[in-house]
Amino acid sequence: MLMKHTVSTKEQLCRYLKQKILLGDIIPDQALLSQRQLAALTGLARSTVREVIQQLELEGLIKTVPGGRSICQNMMLDHIEMPLEGVGDNLDFQLQVLEARAFLEGEAAYFAALRATDQQLHDIAEEFKRMQLRSKGLSTLDKAKADLRFHMMIAESSHHVLITSFSQLFYNRYFNAIYGVLNNTLIKFGRYPDGIRMQHEQIYHALQKRDAQKARKAAREHILFTRKLLEGAD
Amino acid sequence: MLMKHTVSTKEQLCRYLKQKILLGDIIPDQALLSQRQLAALTGLARSTVREVIQQLELEGLIKTVPGGRSICQNMMLDHIEMPLEGVGDNLDFQLQVLEARAFLEGEAAYFAALRATDQQLHDIAEEFKRMQLRSKGLSTLDKAKADLRFHMMIAESSHHVLITSFSQLFYNRYFNAIYGVLNNTLIKFGRYPDGIRMQHEQIYHALQKRDAQKARKAAREHILFTRKLLEGAD
DNA sequence: ACTAAAAACTGGTCTGACCAGAACGTACAT
DNA sequence: ATGTACGTTCTGGTCAGACCAGTTTTTAGT
Numbered sequence: 001m002l003m004k005h006t007v008s009t010k011e012q013l014c015r016y017l018k019q020k021i022l023l024g025d026i027i028p029d030q031a032l033l034s035q036r037q038l039a040a041l042t043g044l045a046r047s048t049v050r051e052v053i054q055q056l057e058l059e060g061l062i063k064t065v066p067g068g069r070s071i072c073q074n075m076m077l078d079h080i081e082m083p084l085e086g087v088g089d090n091l092d093f094q095l096q097v098l099e100a101r102a103f104l105e106g107e108a109a110y111f112a113a114l115r116a117t118d119q120q121l122h123d124i125a126e127e128f129k130r131m132q133l134r135s136k137g138l139s140t141l142d143k144a145k146a147d148l149r150f151h152m153m154i155a156e157s158s159h160h161v162l163i164t165s166f167s168q169l170f171y172n173r174y175f176n177a178i179y180g181v182l183n184n185t186l187i188k189f190g191r192y193p194d195g196i197r198m199q200h201e202q203i204y205h206a207l208q209k210r211d212a213q214k215a216r217k218a219a220r221e222h223i224l225f226t227r228k229l230l231e232g233a234d
Numbered sequence: 235m236l237m238k239h240t241v242s243t244k245e246q247l248c249r250y251l252k253q254k255i256l257l258g259d260i261i262p263d264q265a266l267l268s269q270r271q272l273a274a275l276t277g278l279a280r281s282t283v284r285e286v287i288q289q290l291e292l293e294g295l296i297k298t299v300p301g302g303r304s305i306c307q308n309m310m311l312d313h314i315e316m317p318l319e320g321v322g323d324n325l326d327f328q329l330q331v332l333e334a335r336a337f338l339e340g341e342a343a344y345f346a347a348l349r350a351t352d353q354q355l356h357d358i359a360e361e362f363k364r365m366q367l368r369s370k371g372l373s374t375l376d377k378a379k380a381d382l383r384f385h386m387m388i389a390e391s392s393h394h395v396l397i398t399s400f401s402q403l404f405y406n407r408y409f410n411a412i413y414g415v416l417n418n419t420l421i422k423f424g425r426y427p428d429g430i431r432m433q434h435e436q437i438y439h440a441l442q443k444r445d446a447q448k449a450r451k452a453a454r455e456h457i458l459f460t461r462k463l464l465e466g467a468d
Numbered sequence: 469a470c471t472a473a474a475a476a477c478t479g480g481t482c483t484g485a486c487c488a489g490a491a492c493g494t495a496c497a498t
Numbered sequence: 499a500t501g502t503a504c505g506t507t508c509t510g511g512t513c514a515g516a517c518c519a520g521t522t523t524t525t526a527g528t
Contacts, residue, residue: 067520301489
């Protein structure tokens, strides 16, 4: 029995550093260990450590200065912790969030249909079935989380750096707004409107058939449908 | 007299490859020169070439397979060359594009106000002035390009990897749609509506004063204004 | 205690080497 | 001629050790 994807030491270092930064163990403006120290620590060659460092730099997590150490930046932190400027609960803002989300979901579904691994497709199928089964007995918050997890799995399956990153950023930041939308629709209908369940199904089936354009269309319409609900609810 | 930022050979190679890929000199599934060949060609060390390659890979332009060559992917190209599914010119599609764009522009302006370097702010000021001066004597296409350049500079000044990347992706893909919007408004009004000029000015001033929230608001409203124009033009 | 020289770092680049896996060619068997 | 097995050559990934041009820290001299 052998692992198909043994996690390389390089990958481990990468995750380790990202985690440290994202969880706040290393805070902005704080210096990282030097490349040589990291190399000694991990047993990797410095050139390999450099590649990890460069990756983090390209992702905006750290900044390097020749002669000085690599220091943490974490531009993502700005987003996650941003207080949403007090507009988190108003309707206009929620509508705007859904506008952007429609685009994002569409692209995610499109690429997911094209590039998801069979394993991912299988995982999505599982999650979808779970979603259907338990849809009756959950709190609004749990439903929101389930809904988001479903869409996040799709985003990840797109294997598209930009889409995945943007989705993460997006959901981290706007979860409350999205949750608010779901809450509103639930309050109005007492349950998920039938449309939504059917739309989820359409997205799901388009993905399983790897029909990219249909997946995009379904995902987009799904969000825009939610948007219409919210618009008509004022 | 010395250059402040002499463009390193490394940077040159990076731009060269990006250009080749984005302009279609290297098409998807086509193999790049090997790292050793590129090293020999540029005089760089292979380790340095590798860092360039890794960067392109992280940006989704190429894919590397151990043992095989690095092959072009250019996920952007999918967008640029995609026939837009036959809806490229219809109204609904343009509206959708503007929806997503409103969100993106807002975020870009917000972060640009916070993080643009003085140099970038200066460059934006220059571009803005140029835009004002020559706004009378340009073709629609040139105006569209100028408009896009202005917004792209803002996106770049956000120093936010995701926003910058997403903007590039976005504009590459939807330039035609955006151009269509501009064309429509120009046809309708014979010139840019006054609102747009004023809105550009508001964005510009918010940036110069580094008022992030105002910048976001102005940028968002600018796009949503264009959207309304288009909506009312059917 | 303050300053200036010097030593000890840092990231960036280079060289040259080895490995495992992919690609390709060649020679052999059909 | 066709097809298949094999071996060479090539690829990307990793490694080790070196130098440079800067920064930072220490040290020595005032």
